[in-house]
Structure formats: structure tokens, C-alpha cells
Amino acid sequence: MDFADFISKKAIRPQLTATDKEGAIREMVQALLDAGEIAEDQFDGIVQKVLDREELGSTGIGRGVAVPHTKHPSVEKLCGAVAVSESGVEFASLDGDPVYLLFLLVSPPDRPGDHLRALENVSRRLRDDQFCRFLRQSKTPDDIWQLLEEADNNQFGA
Amino acid sequence: MFLIDTLILATGVLLLLGIVSSKVSSRLGVPVLVLFLMIGMLAGSEGIGGIEFENYRLAHAIGTVALALILFDGGLSTSMSSVRLAWKPAAMLATVGVLITSVVVGVAAMWVLGVSPLQGLLLGSIVGSTDAAAVFSVLRSGGVNLSRRLTSVLELESASNDPMAIFLTIGCIELLLGRMSPGVGLLGLFVAQMAIGTLCGLIGGYVAAWVVDRIELDASGMYPVLVTASCFLTFGMATHLGGSGYLAVYLAGLVIGNRPLVFKRGVRAYHDSLAWLSQIVMFVVLGLLCFPSRLWAVSGKALLLSAVLILVARPLAVVVSTLPFKFSWRETVFISWVGLKGAVPITLATFPLMFATPDHALQAAVLFDVVFFIVVVSAVVQGAGLTPAARWLGLEHPPAPVAPVTLEISSLKHVEGEVVDYAVSADSRAAGRKVKNLGLPEGAVIAMIARGTQIIPPQGATRVEAGDHVILVLRPRMRTLVNRVFAPAGDSDGALTPSFEFPLRAATTVGELIELYQLPLEGPSDRTLVEAISQHFGRYAELGDSVCYGTVTLRVDRVGDGGVVEIIAMSVVTEPPASRPVGKKKPPSKDAKPGPGPVA
Numbered sequence: 001m002d003f004a005d006f007i008s009k010k011a012i013r014p015q016l017t018a019t020d021k022e023g024a025i026r027e028m029v030q031a032l033l034d035a036g037e038i039a040e041d042q043f044d045g046i047v048q049k050v051l052d053r054e055e056l057g058s059t060g061i062g063r064g065v066a067v068p069h070t071k072h073p074s075v076e077k078l079c080g081a082v083a084v085s086e087s088g089v090e091f092a093s094l095d096g097d098p099v100y101l102l103f104l105l106v107s108p109p110d111r112p113g114d115h116l117r118a119l120e121n122v123s124r125r126l127r128d129d130q131f132c133r134f135l136r137q138s139k140t141p142d143d144i145w146q147l148l149e150e151a152d153n154n155q156f157g158a
Numbered sequence: 159m160f161l162i163d164t165l166i167l168a169t170g171v172l173l174l175l176g177i178v179s180s181k182v183s184s185r186l187g188v189p190v191l192v193l194f195l196m197i198g199m200l201a202g203s204e205g206i207g208g209i210e211f212e213n214y215r216l217a218h219a220i221g222t223v224a225l226a227l228i229l230f231d232g233g234l235s236t237s238m239s240s241v242r243l244a245w246k247p248a249a250m251l252a253t254v255g256v257l258i259t260s261v262v263v264g265v266a267a268m269w270v271l272g273v274s275p276l277q278g279l280l281l282g283s284i285v286g287s288t289d290a291a292a293v294f295s296v297l298r299s300g301g302v303n304l305s306r307r308l309t310s311v312l313e314l315e316s317a318s319n320d321p322m323a324i325f326l327t328i329g330c331i332e333l334l335l336g337r338m339s340p341g342v343g344l345l346g347l348f349v350a351q352m353a354i355g356t357l358c359g360l361i362g363g364y365v366a367a368w369v370v371d372r373i374e375l376d377a378s379g380m381y382p383v384l385v386t387a388s389c390f391l392t393f394g395m396a397t398h399l400g401g402s403g404y405l406a407v408y409l410a411g412l413v414i415g416n417r418p419l420v421f422k423r424g425v426r427a428y429h430d431s432l433a434w435l436s437q438i439v440m441f442v443v444l445g446l447l448c449f450p451s452r453l454w455a456v457s458g459k460a461l462l463l464s465a466v467l468i469l470v471a472r473p474l475a476v477v478v479s480t481l482p483f484k485f486s487w488r489e490t491v492f493i494s495w496v497g498l499k500g501a502v503p504i505t506l507a508t509f510p511l512m513f514a515t516p517d518h519a520l521q522a523a524v525l526f527d528v529v530f531f532i533v534v535v536s537a538v539v540q541g542a543g544l545t546p547a548a549r550w551l552g553l554e555h556p557p558a559p560v561a562p563v564t565l566e567i568s569s570l571k572h573v574e575g576e577v578v579d580y581a582v583s584a585d586s587r588a589a590g591r592k593v594k595n596l597g598l599p600e601g602a603v604i605a606m607i608a609r610g611t612q613i614i615p616p617q618g619a620t621r622v623e624a625g626d627h628v629i630l631v632l633r634p635r636m637r638t639l640v641n642r643v644f645a646p647a648g649d650s651d652g653a654l655t656p657s658f659e660f661p662l663r664a665a666t667t668v669g670e671l672i673e674l675y676q677l678p679l680e681g682p683s684d685r686t687l688v689e690a691i692s693q694h695f696g697r698y699a700e701l702g703d704s705v706c707y708g709t710v711t712l713r714v715d716r717v718g719d720g721g722v723v724e725i726i727a728m729s730v731v732t733e734p735p736a737s738r739p740v741g742k743k744k745p746p747s748k749d750a751k752p753g754p755g756p757v758a
Contacts, residue, residue, distance in 0.1 A: 056670060057662035057725070067660075071674060094661045094725070112676030116709050120730040123660075 001117040003125070003148035006105065010035035011081035012141035016089065016102070021058075024089045025050050025068055028081045028104040037079040038072075038106065046072050046106060060093030064136075065126045069105035069119060078114045080105045082144055084136060100136050101126065125151050168209065172201060176438035189541030191292050191441050191500055195534065198445015211446040214508045220443050221505035224436035225320070226407050228501075230389040231433035232290050232317045233411020234426060240310035241412065246720040248314035250479040251493075255315070256322040258478055259497075260286035262471035263463065270459050270466075271528070277521060280330035284507050284529050285467060285536075287323035289500025290316040296498065296541050304553055305700060307721055308489060312496050320502050321402035325351050327506045335518050354401025356409060362392030363413025370419055381421040382428035385414060437501075444504045444530075452527045453534075460531035467532060468540060472497035483720050484698040488551040495547045499536040503529050576632045577605070580644040584624040588644045594618035601633035602640050659727035661715065664688045666726070677707045687712060688723045699723050 011031040018024040029047050032038045038046060049070040053059065060066040066089070081104045088098030103122045107115035126132055131151055138144045179193035186193075201207030211217075264282030268275055293316040304312075325348050332338040338347075366388030375381060389407050396406035419425060453460075473494040480490060507529035510522035548554050582589050588596055593604060593616050607614040608627040614620060622628060632640060662671075668690055669683025681690060691699040691712060698721070704713035709730055716725035 053674065056666045056674075057660060059660055061660055116675060116730050120709070123730065 001114065001121050002152040003121070004152055006078045006114075006118050007080045007082055007103075007148060008032065008035040008037050009141070009145055011037060011079070012144045013081065013083040014138055014140055014144060016083040016085040019085075019087060019089055021054065021089065021091050022047075022051060024066075024083065024085070024091070024102060025054075025104070028068070028083050028102060029106075031081040031083070032079060032104070032106065035079075035081070037075070039074055042072065042074040045074070046070070050104070050106075054092075058092040058094065060091035060099050061123065062093055062095045062097070063126075063132070064088075064097060064100040065103075065132065066091045066093065066099040066101070067103045067105065067119065067122050067126075069107070069115075071107050071109045071115065073109055075106050075108050078105065078107045078111060078118055080118065082148070084138060084144070101132060168201075168207075172197060172442050173435075173438055176442060189292060189296055189498070189537050191437065192534065192537045192541065194438055194441030195445040195537075198442040199448060199450055200445075201442070202446045202448070202450075204450050209446060211443075214447070214511045217443055217447050218505060218508045218512065221440050221501060221508070222403075224440035225404060225501060225505065226389065226393045227386075227429070227436045228433045228440075229290055229317060229320070229404050230407040230411040231429040232313070233408040233413075234415035234429055236310075236313065236317070236412055236415065238412075238416045240306060241314065242719060243307050243717060243721070244310035244314050247311050247480050247483040247485070248318060250482075251311070251315040251476065252319035253322050253479075255475040255479040256286040256319050256326070258475035259467070259471045260323070260326055262474060263467050266463055266466040266471075267528075270462050271524070273521065276330060276334055280327065280334065280510065281463075281525055281528065282471075283323055283326035283330055284509075284525070285499055285503045285532050286326060287319045287499075287502050288316045288497050289502050290320070292316075292498040292500035292537055292541065293496060296496075296544055304492075304548060305702075307701065307717065308492065308553065312493065316498075317408050318405065321351055321355060321405040323502060323506065324402065324404065327509055331509060331513050335513065335515070350400045351402040352405065354399050355396050355403065355405035356401075358392055358396035358399065358401055359406035359409025360413060362388060362395065362406060363410035366392075366410065367414050367417040367419060370414075371417075378421050378424060382425045385425050385429070386432070388414070440501050440505075444501065447504075447508075448527070448530045452523075453531050456524065456527045456531060460528045461535065463528065464532045464535040464539075467499075468497065468536060486697045488553055492547060492551050492553055495540055496544060497536070498540050498544075499533040503533050578630050578632055578640070580628045580630065580640075582622055582624055582626045582628060582644065586624065586644050588622045588628070589624040591622055592618065593620045593622065596622070596643055598630075598640065598643060603631050605629050605631050659713070659715070659729045662687065662712075662726045662728055664723045664726055671728075675710060677710050679707055687726050688714075691723075691726070 008031075011028075011034070013027065013031050016024055016027055018027050026047055029038070029043060029050065032046075033040060033043055049072050050068050053070045054068065058066075059068045083102040083104070085098075085100050085102070088100055089102065091099040093099060103126075105115070105118055105122070107118070128151075131147065134147050135144060138147060175197050176194050179197060180190045183190040183193050199205055201209050203210045203212075260279060260282035262282070263285060264275070264279035266278075267273060267281045268278035271278070271281070273281075290313075293312055329338075329344050329347060332347075333344075338344060366385065369388075370381060370384055373384070375384070389410065392410040393403040393407050397403040415426070473491075476490055476494040476497075480493065485493070507526045510525050514522040580588075598604070604616040606629050607616050607620065607622065608629065609623065609625070616628075628644070630640060664687060666687050667683060668679045668681055668685045668687065671677050671687070672679055672683065679690060681693070688699050691703055691705055691714060694705050695703060699714050700721070701714055701717045704711055711729050713727045713729070714723050715727035716723075718724045
């Protein structure tokens with residue numbers, strides 16, 4: 001599963017303003033809303049579901065990366081948003097460091113395989129330090145989109 | 159020639175023999191401390207050395223100083239995380255465990271030696287504690303890898319149970335001499351020993367660390383001496399105030415060793431040497447003190463008591479004191495086996511000799527010989543059997559990822575970073591790879607590669623070869639990631655994880671995971687992940703346990719107090735990476751990388 005299969009091009013936020021977990025998640029769900037991926041009346045419900053998942057354990061998985069995710073019945077297909085924070089978001093990561101790269105995934109309940117494949121793809125790609133470094137230095141949604149495409153085409157290691 | 163000249167010569171010879179004997183100890187499968195004792199016995203009045211030595215007070219004095227230094231060093235080299243991991247079971251073993259061991263051996267001694275109950279208990283108390291020096295040296299140099307929890311429990315127990323044994327011994331002697339009545343007075347003695355010892359140790363440790371950090375000495379060689387001074391100060395303060403000096407120095411060492419200290423590695427190396435010196439001196443002196451012919455006279459009875467101690471008393475004590483902590487039966491058996499006796503019992507056995515009066519002979523001489531015999535049997539049998547026991551019980555762990563030698567940046571101020579020397583083994587992940595392909599994290603730079611006698615300035619295309627020493631400059635907290643780069647390839651612990659892991663609280667339920675990820679988990683939905691993993695292994699989950707559920711792997715990632723699982727890491731691997739045909743969707747971008755400059 002490629003980034004292009006689930007990341008919405010219009011839901012890329014190179015300059016995240018929030019510095020706390022809930023704020024960052026709200027901003028990213030808003031990005032999905034702006035991109036037309038989710039319905040307006042579902043906004044609060046989705047934010048709450050993402051925060052519920054965080055209760056099981058932070059999705060801040062270390063090295064400045066967070067992959068908040070959840071399932072929600074209102075979405076028809078897997079959709080995702082990407083955000084880059086310059087100042088860092090306090091995300092209660094296991095290593096205690098703030099996160100700078102965030103990938104939000106919302107999946108429909110009936111497609112568990114896609115959900116896991118997307119999670120795996122994101123976490124595998126983010127292992128590449130060069131990819132992460134370029135993402136963090138990106139200034140525009142187009143830059144980020146291009147990087148995601150290059151990752152899809154195995155331009156980065158692993 | 160002065161007497162001291164002869165003494166110096168003899169000391170030199172004995173120390174040298176001690177060091178040489180350590181070279182053969184692993185080949186003989188005998189703990190090195192037994193060899194030290196042998197050397198002392200050979201040098202003694204009945205051996206070839208013919209050195210007359212029967213000064214119990216001096217022996218006790220030497221034993222006390224040596225033990226203090228050994229325990230202090232033990233504290234210095236114990237990390238806080240292993241304390242957190244193991245302190246509860248260790249504390250139980252060090253108190254309740256010692257008491258049970260002492261009572262059982264005491265009852266046996268009453269019957270075997272035909273002495274009064276109290277006299278029997280005195281013997282039991284003397285041999286009640288496991289020896290820190292013996293356990294540390296066997297566990298750390300015995301070539302056997304155990305789980306961290308098990309090692310921590312054993313080391314902590316042996317380091318902290320001496321005060322209990324000392325207290326019981328002194329208590330028995332006081333009672334036998336009729337100077338104290340059982341009850342409140344005895345309990346007060348115990349509380350004072352523990353409380354004052356703890357307090358002095360903590361205060362001593364913090365004050366010492368604070369002073370070392372701020373004193374700014376000109377000569378770096380004085381820092382280790384300063385730390386030694388704090389060890390003696392702490393011991394002296396604690397004992398003068400009526401506390402346990404041994405407990406105090408152990409705690410002080412623990413505090414100091416876990417603080418960022420100026421010249422820390424120098425301090426550690428120095429105290430490690432001091433501890434070795436102390437061990438050799440102490441055991442040789444104790445060997446000098448004993449008379450093999452008298453040992454022979456008590457051998458039958460002492461052998462019987464050793465058997466009771468090893469086969470009955472210790473296992474019973476371990477089973478009872480670890481009951482609340484969910485150890486597997488294999489671990490319980492192993493902990494029972496590692497009840498090595500050492501210098502503490504022999505030192506304690508000199509107490510009755512010193513306190514004996516014409517009215518109360520305390521049967522001190524017989525006691526000393528029996529104790530000596532039991533210690534030798536315990537050290538030889540249990541020490542030599544330790545590695546086979548670990549293997550037989552299946553408790554051996556694969557060795558941890560190569561422990562790299564760390565060099566110290568020679569600065570007397572704090573430097574935020576490290577210089578680390580990795581020795582590249584043939585099976586290391588890094589061997590045969592080019593520097594640019596190592597995948598070093600940001601914040602880690604190779605400063606040089608030493609190959610044979612050559613120094614190679616590293617470049618991107620330089621190939622790292624087996625046998626190289628790669629010296630890196632690291633920012634703080636980069637060690638774990640870099641360790642993985644250099645770890646052996648087959649070592650799953652050090653492997654670059656196939657994907658990132660998501661931490662989950664241990665209390666997360668099966669139902670919650672199924673709801674989110676539709677995993678093929680079984681069992682009631684309100685069962686927690688720890689319970690699911692525990693059920694899979696048929697015992698309580700341990701650090702590193704991992705279970706695969708379809709495309710998701712759950713691994714026990716963090717264990718807290720008393721072995722309670724805190725964090726379970728979830729990783730997802732759905733397909734082997736990079737097996738997809740390239741260019742399936744869109745042609746690769748021909749543009750330059752956006753934003754950032756050229757690749758470094």
C-alpha cells in the first residue's frame with residue numbers, strides 16, 4: 001500500500017501550529033475535513049476516537065514521529081493527513097521527545113487489512129532517516145507530496 | 159631488614175598468586191574466591207608458606223574494610239533501573255529469606271552439633287547471608303547470561319542481605335552473653351541498623367555526588383580518592399550512629415553511581431580495582447586464619463550442615479520469600495542454587511571468637527571451623543554448578559548486543575556527548591558495509607576507524623571490516639540506536655526493528671485491540687494483553703516475550719517494579735518490504751529533491 005493510496009493531497013499541513021497533542025489532532029482532522037474526506041458533523045466524533053486510541057498508549061513512536069490513527073464508521077475509505085511541526089508537538093512519546101512529523105489515519109471499520117497495511121507502510125517508511133529529514137525540511141504541501149511519491153517509488157532505502 | 163620489608167614481599171607474592179589464580183579459575187570451574195582461600199591456606203601455618211597468623215581482631219578489621227569497599231563498588235555499578243526492576247523480591251529475600259535460612263540451619267545445627275537452640279541459631283545467622291562478592295564475581299564474569307530481572311534480583315539480594323545476617327548474629331551473641339533480652343531491645347536494634355544505615359547511606363551518597371561535581375580539583379587522580387573518602391565517611395558515620403555501615407555504603411555507592419559524575423569512568427575503574435584488591439586480601443587473610451587440620455576434624459558434621467543449607471534451608475527461604483512475585487519454578491530453583499556463601503560468614507564467624515568470655519565460651523572455635531567449611535563447600539559446589547544449572551534450567555539468555563567499550567572524553571567538566579569505541583565482530587551488522595550505508599542516526603558521526611595498526615579517516619565510501627574499531631562521536635541518548643547498527647546480525651534484540659513499534663499500556667484489553675485492528679486474538683475480550691501473553695507462555699510475561707498474531711507482533715517492552723509488565727510494543731509487518739515492482743504507478747520524479755540541499 002502506497003502513501004498515494006491513502007494520503008489526501010489536500011490534507012497536507014507543512015506548518016502545524018498546535019504544540020499539544022489534542023490541538024495537533026484537531027488541526028489534522030480539520031485538514032481532512034477541508035480536503036472533503038470526512039463530513040463536518042463527524043468532526044468531533046473522529047477527534048474523540050483518535051484521542052481514545054491515544055489512551056491505549058501514545059502513538060508517538062519515537063524519533064520525532066507520531067502516527068495517530070483510529071477507525072470511524074463515517075468514512076468510506078481509508079484516508080490520511082500529513083503534518084510537519086517546526087517547533088515540535090508534545091505527544092507523550094515513549095522516548096519523551098516532542099514529535100515533528102505526524103501521519104493521521106482514519107479507516108472504515110470493515111477494512112482491517114488496509115488499516116494495518118497503511119500503518120505498516122507509514123512506520124516502515126519513517127524508519128528512513130533521510131526521508132524524515134527531508135520531510136521535516138519541507139515548506140510546502142507540494143514538496144511533501146513529491147517526497148511521498150518518491151517514497152512510494154522506493155527512492156529511499158528500505 | 160625490617161619486618162615490614164618481609165611483609166611487603168609476602169604481600170606482593172600473595173597478590174600475584176591471587177591474580178594468576180584468577181586466570182585458571184574459569185578453566186577449573188571453581189569460583190576465584192575459593193582459589194584465594196586456598197592460597198591463604200597454603201601460605202598459612204599448616205601449608206608450605208608457614209605464615210603464623212591467628213589474630214582474629216586483625217582479620218575482622220581487614221574483612222570489614224574489604225567488605226565495605228566491595229559493597230560500595232557493587233552499589234556504584236548497579237543501575238537504578240535494575241533496582242526498580244528487582245528491589246521488592248530482593249528485599250524479601252534479604253530479610254525474610256535470611257531469617258528462614260538461619261532458623262532452618264539453626265535447627266539442623268542443634269541436632270547435628272548437639273548445641274542449644276540459641277547456639278544453633280547463631281551458626282544459622284552467621285551463614286544466613288549470600289555473599290555479594292561471590293555472587294557478583296560469578297554472575298559478572300561467569301560467562302552466563304541471565305535475564306536482567308533475575309540477575310538484578312540476585313545481585314541486589316546479595317548486596318543488601320548482610321545487614322540482616324549481621325544483626326541476627328550480633329543479636330544471638332548478645333542473648334547468649336545475657337546482655338540483652340529478647341523482644342523490644344532486639345527489635346530496636348534491627349530497626350536502628352536498617353533505618354540509620356539507609357539514612358546515612360542516602361545522605362552520604364547525595365552529599366558526595368554534590369561535592370564531587372562542584373569541587374573542581376586540579377588533579378583528576380584525586381577524584382577517585384575523594385569518592386573513597388566518602389565511602390569510609392559514610393560507613394563510619396552509620397556505624398557510629400548505630401546503623402548498618404554495610405547497608406549505608408551500598409546505598410551511597412548506588413546514589414553516586416547513578417549520578418552524572420565528573421571523571422566517572424576513572425572513579426569506577428579505580429573502585430573496581432579496589433574491590434578486586436579487597437577480595438584477594440580478604441580471602442587470603444581468611445585462608446591464613448584457618449587450620450586445615452581442624453577443618454578435617456569437623457568435616458562430617460559440617461558437610462551435613464552444608465547439605466541442609468543448600469538443599470533445604472535456602473530453597474525453603476526462596477520459595478517463601480518470592481511467593482508474591484510470580485517467579486517460574488525454574489527461576490525459583492535457580493535463585494535457590496545461587497545462595498553462595500563467602501566472606502561475610504567467615505568475618506561474622508570471628509565475632510564469637512572476639513566476644514567469647516571464660517564464662518561464655520560460645521563454642522567459638524568449633525563454630526569458626528564449621529562456618530569455614532560450609533563456606534568452602536557452598537562456594538565450590540554452588541559456584542561451580544551455577545553455569546550448568548542455568549543451562550539445565552534453560553535460563554540462559556543470548557548475550558546482549560555487543561557491549562562496546564566506551565572511552566571517556568578526558569574532561570573534568572561535563573560534556574554533553576560521548577565518544578564510543580565499537581569493536582566490529584564478524585557477525586556484526588556493520589561488517590562489510592560502507593560508512594554511508596550504515597544508516598547511522600543523526601547525531602552520530604564516525605571520528606575514525608582503527609584497523610590493525612592503522613588509523614583510517616572515514617569517508618562515505620570507506621568499508622567497515624570485521625575486526626575494526628570504529629570510534630564514534632555521539633550526542634546523548636544516541637547509544638541505543640547506534641548499538642543496533644553494530645549489533646550482531648542474527649540478534650533480534652539489536653535488530654533494526656522491521657517497523658516502528660507502537661507502545662501500548664499493559665492494561666489494554668484484547669477487546670480493544672480486536673475492535674481497532676481485527677487481530678486474531680483469542681479469549682474473553684476483557685482479558686488484558688499481559689494476560690494473553692502470559693497464557694501463551696504458560697507463565698507470567700517477561701521482558702522480551704513476543705507473540706505473533708497475524709500481521710501484528712506484541713512484545714513485552716517495559717517491566718516495572720517486581721516484574722510487573724508496563725508497556726507492550728506492537729509492530730505491524732504485513733509484507734516483505736521492497737518486493738513491489740518499481741514504477742507501477744507514476745514514473746519517479748526527475749526533479750531535484752525539494753527544499754533541502756544536496757544529500758550530506
